[in-house]
Amino acid sequence: MPWYDIYRSYDDDALTALANAGLLRRAAKDVEAGKVDWLEQGEQAGVIGADGQRVELDSQGLPQARCDCPAPGLCKHILGAVLWLRGQDTAAPAPAALPSALNEVLGLDLASLFKTAGRAAVRQAFAAESHGAVEIVEQPGGFTVSWPELGLSCRYLAGLGLAGMVSELPARDQAGLHLAAVLAVWRANGRVVPRPDWLEAEQPxxxxxxxxxxxxxxxxxxxxxxxxxxxxxxxxxxxxxxxxxxxxxxxxxxxxxxxxxxxxxxxxxxxxxxxxxxxxxxxxxxxxxxxxxxxxxxxxxxxxxxxxxxxxxxGRLRRDYREGEALELLPLGAEWWETRGGARGLTLWCWDAAAGDLKSATLARPDGNDPGFYRHAAWNQLALWPGAGSAEHICQGSLRLESPRLADDQRLAVGGSSRAEVMAPWAADDPRLEQLGDHDWQVAVERLRQGVGLTGQPVEALLLRPQRWLPLRLDEVAQRLDWTVFDAAGQALTLTLRCEPTQRERLEGLSRRLDEATLDLRAVLVRVDRREAVTRLEPLALLHLEASQLRTISLDFDPAPHRRGRVAPTEGRILRLLEARRQPPLAQPGIAGRCLDPLLAQLEAWAELGRPLPGEFQRERLAECAQAARRAGLELPARLTDTLLARPDVAGLLRLYYVAQLAMTLEGLTVAEAAVEQD
Structure with missing residues (x-):
């Protein structure tokens, strides 16, 4: 076929990724106005006139295209030439007769590709294998490879090879990703991708x-x-x-x-x-x-x-799950979660009595994958380990896990070679109950504080053993449900649930269960929520005695049934708040928060607009914030604000924002500890 038919592979999406939509529209107008035509037509290359400029093209595609205009890169004249060539009536085979781009890729010599791409690109390509699912969509004249979790995609065009691949990335970042797309196609078609010897020999x-x-x-x-x-x-x-x-x-x-x-x-x-x-x-x-x-x-x-x-x-190159000795675990309950990006999952929490700590296992799916994976299917249909059944079944007793694969962060791998057996629930007189969870709130709060910062290990959940508690208290102004629990020393700690639709199951389950006068509560599993300045502890599950056996109630999945003709007053008020759907107010910060929150707001406004320097009003407000911080004893944020005003730059903005947020987080933990007071 003629050399110029290779340009039929460049559709509008590919050209937009290489240039931009505005430039493509201008080029299309030149074609419509008749400003594009042949100047020279050869067997291996040609020259096209586009709006008075000379565009040189050959069979190597757009990477080798040249225009004599002063514009750098892919100009509107080159785009116009491609659009014009696409519309020419040639004797080329119909698109259905063109060779398959996938077959073309499967015929590539990987050893040569690795050598051409370079070691850095090869490392990047093999690293991409661990970044979630890959989607491959075949299209006329090529195919697209996407990594949904990364928001990345690239296009392979038939006949142009690796050098002709298209993506939105800058040229310096393309080699590794384009090579990763080729390897993904090989794996998807059952081909073995050999790792280069030098890559195997490299030490992490x-x-x-x-x-x-x-x-x-x-x-x-x-x-x-x-x-x-x-x-x-x-x-x-x-x-x-x-x-x-x-x-x-x-x-x-x-x-x-x-x-x-x-x-x-x-x-x-x-x-x-x-x-x-x-x-x-x-x-x-x-x-x-x-x-x-x-x-x-x-x-x-x-x-x-x-x-x-x-x-x-x-961090670790991969979560290193090591197979160990059998574990005797007490299931504490499960939680359902969803991320901003749409990923969702179920996490099962267990207590390891021998080690005296929490362990977790997670079933999850990324955004848009597996429509059959939803809240209750994950809870009562999907098995975490062979022999154990669903999370619902596991939470009905205790658990013995053979050949567990455990990571350093106490996460258990699901599936694999592990085998599980659901055993009888713990009895009311089981001596292990005496060592269950935290019974001193001061110790629990100190562990939370140690998990703050870049080198700390964040605490995701706690198991608390309250000795007594107060009735639920609904704060309709703050739109939250508070539950105060006391430890063995009589110290108080407040657990909180926001009154928002995503928390509906937990709100209803907690209000109904605690309304039951017969509930013999022994422990509470709580999630540590750091989304605001004040760290919140959110109840996830309740452990109670029933018929002389320890039972678990997962608030996300086990709401108590309604009593006929009766709705608890607290539950009724919660339902009215949820139906109103008002925007809940932010938590009230402490002293550091009141000083630093206005500072963060000024930095956010600066970052939102992208100005090289703060305006005069912002400078005045930042100076006021620095003075307020200094009066409150927050010397480091005040000093960093002074430095930013004297030498405004992005590095200073990010440094100050991080320190201010860290100070507010630590105060949030201090507020939580201040709530630990004698009754």
Whole structure:
């Protein structure tokens, strides 16, 4: 077929990804106006006149296209030439007779591709295998490979090879992703992808106590990307920003920095929602993630001389599940959760009496995958381990887990070689009940405080053993349900549930169960929620004695049945709040929050607009915030604000935002501890 028929593979989506929609529209107008035609037509190449310019094209596709206009890259004249060629009546075979792009890829020599792409791209391509599901969609003249969890996709065009692949990423980031797409096609078609010998021989970077040159360069790229995003403004982002972060996440993971990669991946998902103006998007949440990313980059550089600290900051290349001895576990209940990006899952919590700690196992699906995976199907239909049945069945007794695969963070792998057996529930006189959970609120709060920061291990849940409790208290102004529980020393701790639709099952289950005068409560499983300045403890499950046996009630799945003709007063008020659907107010901050929240608001406004410097009004407000912080004894945030005013830059903004948020988080824990008071 003629050399110029290769340009039929470039549809409008591919051209838009290579240039932009506006430039493509201008090129189309030139074609419609008759400003494009042949100047020279050869057997291997040709020259096309487009609006007075000379465009040179050949069979190598757009990577080799040249135009004599001064515009850099892919100009409107080249786009016009491609659009014009697509519309020419040639003797080329019909599209159905063109060779399959998938077959073309399966015939590529991977060894040659690896050599051409380079070692950095090969590392990135193999690292992409761990970034969730891959979608491959065949189209006329090519196919598209997408990673939904990363928000990344690229297009392979028949006849153009790896060099002719198209994506929205900058040229410097394309090689690894495009190679990863080729490997994904091989795997999807049952082909074995051989790992290069040099890649197998490389030791994971986490075994070294220093950052190497490639890792330092990646940290530079991450910091530069954050700077560019804020210079553009969070209110003006496009999808390209998220795609670039997704590609960076793949590169970072390939270089042995999995914790940084996970944070980049989460930020990419948040920015995708922002770019789409999704209701779930939140620029404040995005800025907080960016500040934490910047802080992690700084901590990685500072921790280079301390191997142990650097290892924690790096994270693990993969969750290392190690097979161990059988575990005797007490199921505590399960929770249902959904993320901003649409992922959803069920997490089962268990108490390990021998180790005296909590362990968890999770069933989850990413956004848009498996429509049969929903709340109650995950609870009463899907098995976590062979022999155990569903989470509902497991929570009816105790659990023995053979050959468990346990990670360092106490997470249990589901499925695999593990085998489980549901045993009889614990009896009321079981001596293990005496060691169940936390009975001193001071100790529990101290563990929460130690989990704050980049090097701490965040505490996700607690098991509390209250000795007594007060009736539920509904705060209709704050739109929350409070439940005060007391430990053995008479110290009080308040558990809270927001009155919002996503919490409906928990609200109804808790209000109905505690209304039962016969409930013999022995322990409460709570989730640690840090979404606001004040850390909240949310009840997830209740453990109680029934017929001399310990039973669990999962509030997400086990609401008590209605008593005929009767609705508890508290439950009725909760239902009226849920039906009103008012926006609940934010939690009232403490002293640090009252000083720093206005500071955060000014930084957020600056980041939203993308101005290079704060305006005069913002400078005055920032100076006032610095004075207020200093009067409250918050010297570090005050000093960082002074520095930012003297030398405004993105690095200073992110540094100040991270420190201010950290101070408010610590105060939130202090507030929680202050609530631990003698009754």
């Amino acid at each position: 970077a986490v075994s070294d106590g220093r950052l190497d040159g490639d890792e330092s360069a990646l940290l530079d790229q991450v910091e530069a990307a954050l700077t560019e995003l804020l210079a553009q403004g969070l209110g003006h982002l496009g999808t390209v920003a998220a795609a670039r972060l997704g590609a960076l996440a793949v590169s970072v993971r390939g270089e042995g920095l999995p914790r940084l990669a996970a944070m980049l991946r989460n930020l990419a998902g948040t920015l995708t929602l922002l770019a789409k103006r999704d209701d779930r998007s939140d620029s404040r949440h995005a800025l907080a993630m960016m500040a934490r990313l910047y802080a992690l980059c700084a901590a990685l550089r500072a921790g280079a001389a301390e191997p142990a600290r650097l290892g924690m900051l790096r």
